[in-house]
Structures are given as C-alpha cells and as structure tokens.
Amino acid sequence: MTTSRLKNLALGTLVLGSLVAFSSCDTNGSKGSETARxxxxxxxxxxxxxxxxxDVKEIRFNMTEADDQNWAPLPGVQAGMYNLLDLVNDKDTVLADAQIPSGKLGQLRLVLGDNNYIITNRGEKLMLTTPSAQQSGLKLNxxxxxxxxxxxxLTLDFDVAKSIVEAGNSGKYILKPVIRTVLTAVGGNIKGFVLPDSVQTAVLAIQGTDTIASTYTSAGGYSIRGIDAGTYSLHYIPVDTLFKKYxxxxxxxxxxxxxxIDTVRLQK
Incomplete structure (x- = not known):
C-alpha cells in the first residue's frame, strides 16, 4: 500500500485496523509496560x-518460582496435531501468541493428548505413550x-532423536520430550507525544514507500510496538486539517x- 493512499485513509477514518500491517499498536504508551506479548x-x-x-492440548505458564501453585492457562494456544518433521531446517510454527504480565517468566507446562505417534521409514504407525505430558504437562524451566x-x-526446540525411546524389546515406544527453550526479543517499540493533545493525530512508521505500522494518538500519547529493527520516517497526520502534517x-x-521521540508540536 502506498504512502499517499494511507495518508488519505488516515484523514478519512478513525478505524485503526485498516491501517496496521503486521504490527501491534497501543494508543496509550503508559499501558505498554503492564503486559508483554x-x-x-x-x-x-x-x-x-x-x-x-x-497432540498439543494446552500450554500453562507460571510467573513465579513455585512449582505447585500460580499456574494459569496460556490464552491463544493453537491446539492440534503437529508433525515435528515438517519443522526442520530452521522452520517453525507458532503455537501461541498471547499477552501475559510482564516480568520474569518462571516455567511453562506443555500438555499433550493421547494421539501421539510416529510413522517409521517402513510406513508403520506406532503409537507413543507420554505418561508425564498427559497428566500435568511437561515442565519447561x-x-x-x-x-x-x-x-x-520463545522457541521450543524439540529433539526427536533423544525424545523417542524404545521400551526394551517390547516394540513399544515412549515419548520423553527433550526440548531446548530459546527466548529472544523480536522488534522494538516507538513512543512519543504530540501537542496539542486535543488534536487526534495519525502516526505512520514508513520505510521507503511502505507503511510498516501505524496508530493514533490518545490524549497526545502514542506507541507503535513490535516492529522490526531499522530506520523509519514518522509521518504525523492531524485529523483536524487546520494543522499541518509533520x-x-x-x-x-x-x-x-x-x-x-521528542515531543512533536503541530503547527497551523
């Protein structure tokens, strides 16, 4: 979408959703620190x-160090069946995208259902037993x-070779997940203030001719969250056309x- 078209949209509507492209925006900068994505x-x-x-059923999280309390279900989990061998060579799939309290994340529990199995190279389907994960969930520190x-x-790196164990010579296989966790930051945040704070203003983060993310001010404050690292032009477009763009x-x-960003003062 071109810059000029988005500017026209910004002046003609207050519907933020039509302007945002793959971003998370917060119209009140003070709220950004209360939760974490x-x-x-x-x-x-x-x-x-x-x-x-x-067979992924649920993920639970704990913001404390206590093992036996303060567990809560993680919202937005994409429960379902996942073929781990579709996710090799740096491929991944998103299991959950949720807002939780900011702070120290203590532990997760990955809860699996009963329908876990392997297909061997000979085409045989062999069910996997998962005693610990089926009950309270596999705990990840x-x-x-x-x-x-x-x-x-947070990437859960599942080591298949170490996670599937044959139970003696019985022909049965047990799933004992060995998972490495890697927590990384993705993107950054822009926040600032526009005066006069009584004038609602569209704020667009632009690279070249592409608008990467946008928001509107609320009582003068604005925040654009979770955009890629890089250099941007910020375009300020007041809804009140008596004021100039900046x-x-x-x-x-x-x-x-x-x-x-330093406070922006709109001019007539």
Missing part, C-alpha cells in the same frame, strides 16, 4: 523417522524476563528497545 514457536531437530506427530513493548519469542526522518528502532 509472548509468542511460542515449535521447531525440531531431524530424527530417523518419516513422520513424528504430537524458562526463568527469563518477558518485556513489554516488544514481541518475546515528518520526522531518521528514527532508529533497535531490537528489544523502546525509542522515545
């Missing part, structure tokens, strides 16, 4: 099977901070950081 992705190291299917204003991406070039966004 947690995105959980699943990936895999190759194993000597044709297919490995796991995180013990890292999740930060407001950015996307916190452009601020060279705004740098750094990974996992908040870029605070």
């Amino acid at each position: 947690l995105q959980i992705a699943l990936t895999d190291d190759p194993g000597d099977y044709k297919e490995v299917w796991i 995180i013990h890292q901070a999740v930060v407001g204003g950015i996307i916190n991406k 452009v601020k070039d060279g705004v740098t966004v750094n990974l996992g950081q908040v870029t605070t």
Whole structure:
C-alpha cells in the first residue's frame, strides 16, 4: 500500500485496523509496560523417522518460582496435531501468541493428548505413550524476563532423536520430550507525544514507500510496538486539517528497545 493512499485513509477514518500491517499498536504508551506479548514457536531437530506427530492440548505458564501453585492457562494456544518433521531446517510454527504480565517468566507446562505417534521409514504407525505430558504437562524451566513493548519469542526446540525411546524389546515406544527453550526479543517499540493533545493525530512508521505500522494518538500519547529493527520516517497526520502534517526522518528502532521521540508540536 502506498504512502499517499494511507495518508488519505488516515484523514478519512478513525478505524485503526485498516491501517496496521503486521504490527501491534497501543494508543496509550503508559499501558505498554503492564503486559508483554509472548509468542511460542515449535521447531525440531531431524530424527530417523518419516513422520513424528504430537497432540498439543494446552500450554500453562507460571510467573513465579513455585512449582505447585500460580499456574494459569496460556490464552491463544493453537491446539492440534503437529508433525515435528515438517519443522526442520530452521522452520517453525507458532503455537501461541498471547499477552501475559510482564516480568520474569518462571516455567511453562506443555500438555499433550493421547494421539501421539510416529510413522517409521517402513510406513508403520506406532503409537507413543507420554505418561508425564498427559497428566500435568511437561515442565519447561524458562526463568527469563518477558518485556513489554516488544514481541518475546520463545522457541521450543524439540529433539526427536533423544525424545523417542524404545521400551526394551517390547516394540513399544515412549515419548520423553527433550526440548531446548530459546527466548529472544523480536522488534522494538516507538513512543512519543504530540501537542496539542486535543488534536487526534495519525502516526505512520514508513520505510521507503511502505507503511510498516501505524496508530493514533490518545490524549497526545502514542506507541507503535513490535516492529522490526531499522530506520523509519514518522509521518504525523492531524485529523483536524487546520494543522499541518509533520515528518520526522531518521528514527532508529533497535531490537528489544523502546525509542522515545521528542515531543512533536503541530503547527497551523
């Protein structure tokens, strides 16, 4: 979508959703620190099977160090069947995209259902038993901070070769998941203030001719969250056409950081 078209949309409507492209925006900068966006992705190291299917039912999270209390279901989990061998060579899939309290994420529990199985290279389907994950869930220790204003991406790296164990010579296989967790920051945040604060203003973050993200001011404040690191032009477009548009070039966004812009004063 071109810059000129988005400017016209900004002047003609107050519907933010039509302006946002792959971003998370917050019209009140003070709220950004209360919650953190947690995105959980699943990936895999190759194993000597044709297919490995796991039955994801739920993910629970704990913002404390206590093992026996304070657990809560993670919202937005994409429950279902996942073939881990579709997720090799740096591919992943998003299991959840949720808002949780910012702070230190203590632990997760990955809860699996009963329908876990492998397809061998000979085409045989062999069911997997998962005693621990079927009950309270497989506990994953995180013990890292999740930060407001950015996307916190937690990758669950499933090691198939170590996770599937043959039970003696019985021909039965047990799923004992070995998962490495990697928490990284994705994108950064821009926030600032526009005067007069009584004039609602569209704020667009633009690279070249592409509008990457946008929002509107609320009582003068604005925040654009979770955009890629890089350099942007910020275009300020007042809804009240008595005020002039304003452009601020060279705004740098750094990974996992908040870029605070000097107060913009609109002119007539």
